[in-house]
Amino acid sequence: MSKNSTNQDGIRPKDWKEFLVNASERLVGKTEINRQIKSGDFLTACELIKKELGRDDFNTLIKVEFLNPRFTPADIHQHIYNLDSRIFITPNFDKIYDTYANTTSQGSIIIKKFTDEDIVDCIRRPEPLIIKIHGTVDNTDNLIFTRKDYSAARTKYRNFYSIIEALSLTHTFIFIGCGTNDPDIRLLLEDFTFKFPLSKKHHIIMPKNALNIKVKEIVKETMSLNILEYDSSNDHQLLTNSLAALVTLVENKRQDIANTQSW
Incomplete structure (x- = not known):
């Protein structure tokens, strides 16, 4: 449902897979994270991302992706x-x-x-x-x-x-x-x-x-x-x-x- 929304720049919210792929781009553990994503184990992939980023950076990432863009309803x-x-x-x-x-x-x-x-x-x-x-x-x-x-x-x-x-x-x-x-x-x-x-x-x-x-x-x-x-x-x-x-x-x-x- 959320993917139907956009913000004033025409950007749509990422789905779970898109979020994980984007979040892993600059991480040291990118290879293993992508392996988990490809296997469909999104929970483990997300766990690896959170561990590598740490609490503060992970929480900031969540707000940047899902709160700050100000998505409007569809x-x-x-x-x-x-x-x-x-x-x-x-x-x-x-x-x-x-x-x-x-x-x-x-x-x-x-x-x-x-x-x-x-x-x-x-x-x-x-x-x-x-x-x-x-x-x-x-x-x-x-x-x-x-x-x-x-x-x-x-x-x-x-x-x-x-x-x-x-x-x-x-x-x-x-x-x-x-x-x-x-x-x-x-x-x-x-x-x-x-x-x-x-x-x-x-x-x-x-x-x-x-x-x-x-x-x-x-x-x-x-x-x-x-x-x-x-x-x-x-x-x-x-x-x-x-x-x-x-x-x-x-x-x-x-x-x-x-x-x-x-x-």
Whole structure:
């Protein structure tokens, strides 16, 4: 989703791979970092970069890449906001969607990080809620971005993961702009699948050919996911258009429910 945004110079945010490749360019350990990137082990690559740069330089790099450019929201952020889902969970630690949603709602949306202790209270209240499961660029010392970060968070913030697990049992998730390799998401859905094999599936939207057909079947079976595919040509324009159409369908359905009082 963030890749749809630009700043006043027309620059788009880097995705995870682009960030890692760019960050490793001048590092002594570039060869090994690139080897990890090519193998798809982004977590280890990020860990190596963070160790070589050190805390201060790594935190500065994060802000330079994801905060200082002042990225502006795109149409896709507007459509997702207009779906009016009360709970929005994002692994993105940039502030593009948060800023748009909070500005558009005149500050009435609650934004919580995985480190906050009152998330359950916010979930049970009626106000819209954004949960940033990997932290925020405002606090770079509490991001989940490297292999060590993921491992430490699962122990230190065990209660938070219990909350997300509970939501997966009581709500249907739809993953937008998110792959299946995030360790937290994979662990959550695999655990859900084998504990409750007869449960309704969650949904994930991804480009056609993003996964090998055999891998796709494994993902469906082991993560209880219904895969919705789209043509990603023209900078994923079809995804943006489809979400715009979905907003209309949702609004019509809500009006129908209100008219028939069938809630």
